[in-house]
Amino acid sequence: MSAQEALRLTSVLEQELDRRQAAITLWNDIYKGSQNLGFASERFKAAFGGLFEGFSDNWSEVVCDAPSERLCPVGFRFGTGDEKDPPAADKDAQRIWQSSNMDAWSRVAHTEGSVKSRAFALVWAADPDADEVEPEITVEDATQCIVAYEPGSRRKRKAALKRFDGEDGYQYSTLYLWDELWKWRRKVSGSGLILPSSLALSRWEPRGDRPDQQRIDNPLKRVPMVELRNRPRLTDDPTPEHQQVIPLQIAVTKLIADMLTASEAGAFPARWGTGIDLPKDPLTGQEIDDPELWKLAVNKMLRASNPGAKFGNFEAADLSNFVAGITLLTEHISALSRTPPTYFMGKIQNVSADALTAAEAGLASKCRIKTTFLGEDWEEVMRLAFLVKGDEKRGNNPLAETIWRDVEYRTEAQHIDAVLKKKALGVPWRQLMEDAGYTPTQIDRMERMLEEDANRAARSLAFKVPGEEDLGAGQDQQADPEVVA
Template sequence: MPVTPQEALQITSVLEQELDRRQRSITLWNDIYKGNQNLGFATDRFKAAFGGLFEGFSDNWSEVVCDAPSERLCPVGFRFGTGDEKDPPAADKGAQRIWQASNMDAWSQVAHTEASVKARSFVLVWADDPDADEVEPEITVEDATQCIVAYEPGSRRKRKAALKRFDGDDGYQYSTLYLRDELWKWRRQKATASGLILPSSMALSRWEPRGDRPDQQRIDNPLKRVPMVELRNRPRLIDDPTPEHRQVIPLQAALGKLIADMITASEAGAFPARWGTGIDLPKDPITGQEIDDPELWRLAVNKMLRASNPQARFGNFEAADLSNFVAGITLLTEHISALSRTPPTYFMGKIQNVSADALTAAEAGLTSKCRIKTTFLGEDWEEVLRLAFLVKGDTKRGNNPLAETIWRGVEYRTEAQHIDAVLKKKALGVPWRQLMEDAGYTPTQIDRMEAMLEQDANRAARALAFSGMTGETPGELEPGTEPAPQEEGALV
């Protein structure tokens, strides 16, 4: 049901307050992912002694934890079922065209990474050119610092409203409120200080209609559905979703502090200090005072120490043992691996004497986690494609609940292991097209191979027919050639 401008402003204000509440956590999670983090366990004495020496230092494993699952999540196609078991649906070519037109092969990976880092990412579906004769959908990935989706009370699926807020380069801040029946567009002038634009939370002016015409403020929503979809990482029933590296943030801070301590120890005690006793120092002939010249103790490859006193002794202090730090660092990385279910091989610089079965077992946790993610994210991507078909006016596929996302395999296997598994499935009677999907080919590649198989079969049939007419041994004809015509009266 349409709302009044005052009601639209009120909804915008409520969504904006919740969006502002999320900013601090999102910024923190993103900074840790990028390695912009302080030594969380450094004491005041440590900071006073070393100042900003370690300000730019970061041994960042949070990036590995976030990227490990997101890099394995790759949608390759979509099916839209018919409900008739006798007619199994193939990959939808219309969905593939929409997906490719919006460059979603690449941007879907960005959406997964953003959700992994910031707990949420958003996908907006709207018309590329609403005034065109043939409307085409445009799918864009949106950032969690700019967007928010509200759901119906008691529902985690039915979207009630959505808001996108962003800063322009003209001194204005813009926002768009998405409702089921309409869109409302606002702008406001940002507060400035000494010619600098202040952060969004300090924008003082009220929202006003964007543009000079009424139709630039309110737009009808022909989809009758909120066109923004939220991708949630690690969704919960009541609690908010969390980023992939949330549980390892304290370990990451401890790891950085321990490595900083190791660097400090290597600077102070890793090089053995020398000592000497019973050494007669030279004396000043005038004052009689001993001369303690530092140059006497600066050793080099072309220098040596000598003493006239036969009781003189020289020696070295023991260097600091850094192996204790290495053991602690190894322990923390193992904990990070276990908590995040990231394979230990991701944290190791080299792998020795590890069997293929052991590597597969080490990746079992990550593989299982990725399969669960494809279940939830697949539902979101299916809703995105439904919205895209609604933009094109295709209500059949736009309202089809039997959509399915086709994912590339989430486990890493050698080519030999992969093909061996496919051949065993073939022995069980699995259809050819399903075997090709299990082998990792995209729907486009499978269609292309299917056409090639038909061409090969046609050439083989022509060659067989030619051999039957001439009595020659069957052979493969060159592409584009036909059997030679038979003379009149020839025996067949």
Template sequence: MAVTAQEALRITSVLEQELDRRQASITLWNDIYKGSQNLGFASERFKAAFGGLFKGFSDNWSEVVCDAPAERLCPVGFRFGTGDEKDPPAADKDAQRIWQSSNMDAWARVAHTECSVKSRSFVLVWAEDPDADQVEPEITVEDATQCIVAYEPGSRRKRKAALKRFDGDDGFEYSTLYLRDELWKWRRTRSPSGLHLPSSLSLSRWEPRGDRPDQQRIDNPLKRVPMVELRNRPRLTDDPTPEHKQVIPLQIGTTKLIADLLTASEAGAFPARWGTGIDLPKDPLTGQEIDDPELWRLAVNKMLRASNKDAKFGNFEAADLSNFVAGVNLLTEHISALSRTPPTYFMGKIQNVSADALTAAEAGLASKCGIKTTFLGEDWEEVMRLAFLVRGDEKRGLNPLAETIWRDVEYRTEAQHIDAILKKKALGVPWRQLMEDAGYTPTQIDRMERMLEADAERAATALAFKPPGGEDFTGVPDGAVDAGAGDEVLVP
């Protein structure tokens, strides 16, 4: 149902306020991921002594925690079934073409990483030229600091509205409100400082983006909000959370301990030397002892000498840094356990670890990624439905029996993988399913299938070929007549 410009502005304002509320958390999570956080546990004495010496230092494990699941989530195709087909549906070639034309092989990985870091990412489906003869959908990944999706009351699936807000390079800030039946486009003057201000503090108000009415309101032929929200670790009533939220305090503590270790190595890791009963040289004019620091700067080509026979030399014990190492190891073990990231991701080297132990260590991450494919698969299926609606294909655009095809989230050696495939083949698993389990994309499987058909045709041609004076594939000599079993074969 169409709304008035005043109602559209009201919806824009409500969504913008919620988007402003999220900015601080998203910025913090992103800074932690990039390793640009402060030393949160540093004391005032530490700050007074070292100032900004360790300002840019970070022993960043949050990036590992976020990237570990994101790098295993790889959609490779889509299926659309009818529920009553005799043959199982194959990967949809039109969906693959749409996916490839929007470069989603690469950008889907970005969407998963952004979702893992910022708790949300967004995917917009629209047509670059909706008036073209052949409308092609364009799928773009959007940032959580710029977009928000609102749902119907009591629903986490039915999208009611969406907003995208972004800065232009012409001194204006732009926004687009997406509703089921229409789109509203706005702009306003940016703050003089160039910084984004919350909507409640902005001195300017949204106004129509262009001079013509058709530049402000656009009909939405999809009859659906064309923006889909990808949520990390979705909950029923709570907001989604980033992958590294629960380990942020441990991450800051690890950075602090590493900084302390470096400080201790500078101050006390080298054994301090001492000397007693040493006669210092005296000034001939004043008779005062001369305490020249250069006398005590030891080097490879220097030695200490004392005229007093009772002089003694020695050194203090160096600071023991193993306590810091133990603390860092403890925190990284907790980060690994809480995030279900395999301990091998935190080790610089691996020794005496069996293949079964490595598989067991990755079981938690593989299970977590499997759960993520369930939720994210539903979101990508909705994205592909919207893409077909853009093309005017309602059969697939409204099909609830869509399925996302994922690459295997579990890492195995090639020998283990192929051995498992051969055992599945012995159980009678069809060839195409075996190829999917082997990790090939639908495009690669189609190509291999055509290659197998071509090989079979060449083999049949080779068997049917009869060289001059030779025998054909039936085994009957040239010029002979096969009279059947038990009959005499006559050769003229």
């Protein structure tokens, strides 16, 4: 591809990336709870000013975090196609995963995808000039990256673009193709913010002075960026986890703001009085209507000199209606997002373990579906990592499999009881350990410890008990008549 063609493709991808920015920013702001009081009434603002400026009863964060915190890849397998040789967890894949700190950053990728509908993983050589090239996996943000697919395909990646702002007043971008990379930069109005292409002060130009700083060969022969889509669809774009509950989230916060306004205006019982003689001006004889006279509080008392004066209280505002409305909306949020109701309750009382398991069935089912799609993405990431190392066999192996930690939360007693029942059915030991929640690294360590225990037991049986040889010799000597003679 020529430089002009690469520049045109960069412009096309950049326009689509700009189109996504507004929605991603809104989803992220709702997740952080930073826009929930934008609808506050003038009465609320007059009553509280900026007192609750940072307030947010934010359930969107719970809806997004509930599934992402249960998605934890713990290893990878690469099948051989031979059923007689079942694959174990690949140790090289585990080392690559650990060296890129993906135990932690994969959690970030799942959270980002849950909030922004997409996350990205980039695979490239950590040091291309090293004697032994090692892969590096990095998690990329949806505001900076985009992947384009071949026409009519949702799997075959055609190109990818990463755009970010530097601290030197330049904006940088890299176009990833199956056979080459193109690097660009341009001057922007400021730094520290990812600016859309319409705000750029200049067009893209080569990043460096030498030709090899602009175009780089791609030895992987595959686009090295993978898109992790949340709730993928065939023709529609992926969506964030909290998209359908955003209106309910805004309604919850509005009801709480209204309740605070009502508590300020009517929760304190208002007092009334009749037949009160107002003080008079000694010079004019006119009644003085002093506003301070009617500013009542808990520590103030009303009194009157007129014997016919009467006093009383209005009923305080009932806030239970607001509480009922907020409870109803949070129940709808729970049902629509399949987030367990226990996540929305301040306390749990008299709930059995079976009831908790049933309440989490929807979330567990949703997480299992996510592991299916995300597992395919992480397998492609690991194949790219092996291609970086020059391992064509595992880099093109279609039988890769992601090993996930169990997405269900169960007590230790329930977990071990289930494992023992599987053992009675004849499930192999290593599979039992995986079902028990141990990682491949922990299972390998336990396997070595079992071998050491077995060797130690065998060595102890190889020696006779002290005194056993003397006792046996005496018995043989008594049994031989010639020796006795």
